[in-house]
Amino acid sequence: MNANPAYNHEHIVHRIGWLRAATLGANDGIISISSLLVGMVSSGAAAPVILAAGVAGLVAGAASMAAGEWVSVKSQADAEEAELALEQRHIDNNPKQELLELQSLYQKRGLPENLARDVAVALTKHDALGAHAQDELGITLHSVAKPMQAAFASALTFTAGGVVPLLVLLLAQYQTLGSKATVFTLAGASVVTLFLTGAAAAKVSNARVLRAGLRVALWGTVSMGLSALVGLALDVKL
Template identity: 50%
Template sequence: MSFLEATAQERADKAHGESHYVTRIGWLRAAVLGANDGLLSTSSLMVGVAAAAAGSSQIILTGVAGIVAGAMSMAAGEYVSVSSQADSEKADIERERLELEANPEHEMRELAAIYMKRGLPKALAVEVVTALSEHDALEAHTRDELGITDTSTANPLQAAIASAACFLAGGLPPVLTALLVPASAVLWAIAIVAVLTLGLLGAAGARTGGAPILPGVVRVMVWGSIAMAVTAGVGHVFHTAVG
């Protein structure tokens, strides 16, 4: 093969390279959840307060308090939740390590049975298990028996930071809207900005994750609108009852 042919083949291989999105699942879930929650909860709070005929300063204060409290709550909740997952994963890996030390032959047969269920002939399954065990037996069992991989391993700090930061970012649009729009129009302005931003977040999340864009956009916009409508109704009723 000539140099030009080799170069062309290398370019073709790169162009044919597959792009997968599973490695993004960990941070993408936390980021999308944080941004959507920050936008929707802050907007709903502010719309509810605005529907109760509150002044601009009260609406803005509600938004700021909602952002700060929500971001801290998201960070703490995500950290605790993902830490529990990480602890469970570590415990499972440690149990597997002890089992490999106590009875390696049984564990090898167990792994071979897994490969045979996936379609490998017995002889080939045993050969694969032998080769993998010589390289890193624990890694092979962790991946194929427990289903724990580098891409799925829980990272509590990463999830907590992503959730808090995205919650803060998601909560900014309604607060900025309240700062810029007159009090007489703030309710509808926040609602419109929130729905449009939810649509953008839905599209961004779907595109980043490689999923269809339209279902993601419609889903967040519809449910976001329902949430704000319910909150606005509660605020209006409360104002009417108190007034």
Template identity: 50%
Template sequence: MPKKPLSRHLERHRTDRIGWLRAAVLGANDGIVSTASLVLGVAAAGADQQAILVAGVAGLMAGAMSMAAGEYVSVHSQADTENAELERERLEIEQHPLAEHAELAGIYAARGLSPELARQVAEQLMVHDALGAHVRDELGISDTLSAHPVQAALASASSFALGAALPLAVIALAPARGLTAWVALTSLVFLALLGALAARAGGASLVAGAWRVTFWGALAMAITAGVGALFGAVV
């Protein structure tokens, strides 16, 4: 009786979202917090609505460029390290194949395979894709988690601009009287929604995600507004 082919059980995981999700959430969070904090500080110092809006727009542009450059440099450094490790591992496999086979077998044995089975698995993987096996199981680098500098930079810059545009829209539409309260309250709502959305995309607790982002955003805005009020009083 012929054996049935092994069926593939497809599962959806969220690890492929880690790179862009981290950059997007970080960018949007910084956009809301830094822009709202900036305009609240300027408002607390006594500036009028037009000056507050100009300061916010300048903060949006500067912040988006800073996020893109910082994320690109940071992630590119990670990519350079990964590439260097790949090249080093490639040379070791070419020059010391037996030692690399033993190293790979030791990894599988440490994970629970019997020594004999671990050697067999290592041998077959070395024949199939030696570098891929070592990169994945020895170095812990995979295509899903590898660094993508341009993707991270674009995600950070665009999400920062989108986040910063929210408090700016409030400034442009809200009445001059009570502007500070409007910006603060709506920014906290935006942060809560962002935290919940990020938590949902990552499969985490919505309440915890929303609370974490909102708390630190509120603290940043309060401190900046306090400094602005103090500076305005001194000047």
């Protein structure tokens, strides 16, 4: 009998960046478009107006998500590049001090002084900037910001999420069901979808599935409830 059976040792740190952007995009797409549609339906607007608003919101939201993610992550990438350039200058100008800094970091982690010194020397000879980037600045290969990846993932998943309430609106036949039934249909379908996307993201990232799904569904419900109140207050009747 094998004393050391195989087990799943896979980590998800290498996909945290795009997973975060994709999860945010999908949830935002569902919540934004469903809330927009719920508000429009509650206001009494005509079906063609509601559909046009939904499609416009989907396009604008996807573009906004892509631009926002790109700018945000690009800013992070620029800051990381600047930090690495600064650290390289420190290594070039003060190699002994930087070596002692590494040694001190390893000692604080629990290594004896002599061993910490040996590790610092070995890593400095191998890749001084890499050692300082990871152990001093917390920048690793897996955590480096990727602007285009984040922008694409956000836009794509926002669109995929936002299409769901639009399809529900079309299938619900608003003019036949009436505004109240349409609002409940939209809200119900969106809450279920939010729970599933939150649970799926948690599953992929090895987090608690039920808690993640309920958390996303709760905030989606709050958003749609507020939008419904605004729509009722406007009472446009178009």
